[in-house]
Amino acid sequence: MFSAKCKSKARLEGRTAIVTGSNTGIGYETARELLKRGARVILANRDLEKSQKAGEMLCAEVPACQLRLLRLDLASLKSVHTFAMEILATESNVHLLINNAGVFACPYTLTEDGNEMQFQTNHLGHFLLTLLLLPALKVSAPSRIINVSSKLHWFGKIDFDDMEMSKTYKPTKAYSRSKLCNMLFTKELIKRLQGTGVVAYTVDPGMVATEATRHLKGTAASMQKKMEFLKKSPVQGAQTTLHCALSEKLAVQKGMHYSECSSAAISCGAKRKEDAMKLWKLSEDLLLCQVGSAACVIRRNLFYPQIIQERMGLFRNGSCTSDAKLDGKTVVITGANSGIGFETARELAKRGNAANFRGYKSRKYYQAPEW
Numbered sequence: 150m151f152s153a154k155c156k157s158k159a160r161l162e163g164r165t166a167i168v169t170g171s172n173t174g175i176g177y178e179t180a181r182e183l184l185k186r187g188a189r190v191i192l193a194n195r196d197l198e199k200s201q202k203a204g205e206m207l208c209a210e211v212p213a214c215q216l217r218l219l220r221l222d223l224a225s226l227k228s229v230h231t232f233a234m235e236i237l238a239t240e241s242n243v244h245l246l247i248n249n250a251g252v253f254a255c256p257y258t259l260t261e262d263g264n265e266m267q268f269q270t271n272h273l274g275h276f277l278l279t280l281l282l283l284p285a286l287k288v289s290a291p292s293r294i295i296n297v298s299s300k301l302h303w304f305g306k307i308d309f310d311d312m313e314m315s316k317t318y319k320p321t322k323a324y325s326r327s328k329l330c331n332m333l334f335t336k337e338l339i340k341r342l343q344g345t346g347v348v349a350y351t352v353d354p355g356m357v358a359t360e361a362t363r364h365l366k367g368t369a370a371s372m373q374k375k376m377e378f379l380k381k382s383p384v385q386g387a388q389t390t391l392h393c394a395l396s397e398k399l400a401v402q403k404g405m406h407y408s409e410c411s412s413a414a415i416s417c418g419a420k421r422k423e424d425a426m427k428l429w430k431l432s433e434d435l436l437l438c439q440v441g442s443a444a445c446v447i448r449r450n451l452f453y454p455q456i457i458q459e460r461m462g463l464f465r466n467g468s469c470t471s472d473a474k475l476d477g478k479t480v481v482i483t484g485a486n487s488g489i490g491f492e493t494a495r496e497l498a499k500r501g502n503a504a505n506f507r508g509y510k511s512r513k514y515y516q517a518p519e520w
């Protein structure tokens with residue numbers, strides 16, 4: 150079976166990497182190579198016992214192995230949040246975030262947050278993890294985010310009105326959709342990361358003999374067995390991830406999608422900018438609005454990283470460049486007696502007839518002299 154090999158000789162002393170789903174398969178082999186190159190590696194796995202075993206095997210093989218085990222269950226937004234907060238509180242740097250964990254073609258299940266399992270594990274959990282860890286990645290720049298997608302993203306379709314798929318669920322259809330989400334998320338992420346020194350890539354590892362097919366039954370399972378001889382080993386399957394994590398040439402954003410350690414074509418669906426923005430917005434809305442689930446915790450705390458970013462001066466100070474005038478328009482702003490609301494009102498007043506601005510309850514705040 151042909152498999153390209155990562156040719157980079159880069160060493161990683163002093164660098165910290167997080168690998169999700171690293172107790173087995175492609176993630177384990179990725180973590181092993183990063184450790185061999187001197188990185189400090191955080192194994193982010195949901196089952197601490199399996200993670201412990203993987204850690205022991207890795208340390209038995211790699212001398213002076215610098216390993217940390219931390220629980221991460223991507224099917225629980227609360228767990229993702231706890232993991233990220235622990236990282237932000239205890240790690241001074243994150244140079245590499247490898248979003249590798251994935252579930253393939255499981256039976257229809259909803260997570261504790263009420264999302265379709267493959268959508269949350271493969272996309273939404275990693276989406277939240279990435280956003281929460283951005284302050285650490287930005288402060289550690291040059292840094293990289295690698296999202297492990299799949300060739301099956303070519304078959305992915307997103308019906309934004311049917312994210313739960315409660316009536317339309319097919320295991321492989323939901324998987325392909327989640328892998329298309331990886332592509333669209335990365336597309337939008339690259340756009341938003343411009344100028345930060347953080348780059349992001351998607352990877353297609355090829356067909357790899359791992360535990361990924363564990364949920365398949367009957368004909369599908371026996372077909373997989375018959376195809377085993379065509380599959381790569383997990384070491385081979387990890388090569389493109391390693392290429393994107395290590396290649397010196399990819400330290401600055403160079404394309405997005407890689408397969409066999411080379412830039413690769415993406416599906417038409419993965420090229421749609423509007424869908425990338427729509428998915429981003431939908432993912433944010435899901436994280437902010439899932440009332441009655443653990444996501445409420447996120448809702449309250451999601452602002453922490455933003456506060457950290459602000460304090461570190463990491464936000465690019467983008468300012469609104471529109472010259473639009475608002476003469477004759479009426480504006481209602483809630484909470485405008487101080488802070489962001491006050492500043493918004495001030496700018497809007499400057500663009501129209503300030504006399505039309507009325508403050509209720511605490512009128513004095515609205516009479517700023519320069520208006």
Ligand SMILES: NC(=O)c1ccc[n+]([C@@H]2O[C@H](COP(=O)([O-])OP(=O)(O)OC[C@H]3O[C@@H](n4cnc5c(N)ncnc54)[C@H](OP(=O)(O)O)[C@@H]3O)[C@@H](O)[C@H]2O)c1
Pocket residue numbers: 169170171172173174175176193194195196199221222223224225248249250251252253270297298299300353354355356357358359360361362
């Ligand atoms: N194998 C292939 O042919 C192939 C092809 C294309 C893309 N991929 C992608 O490659 C990545 C790695 O897959 P693999 O082939 O190495 O599969 P694997 O051997 O099944 O490993 C998957 C890893 O993800 C973890 N995981 C699953 N659900 C999780 C959750 N809720 N929270 C945290 N971790 C979770 C698993 O942990 P547990 O052991 O606890 O379940 C395991 O560590 C996946 O994103 C997959 O979609 C694989």
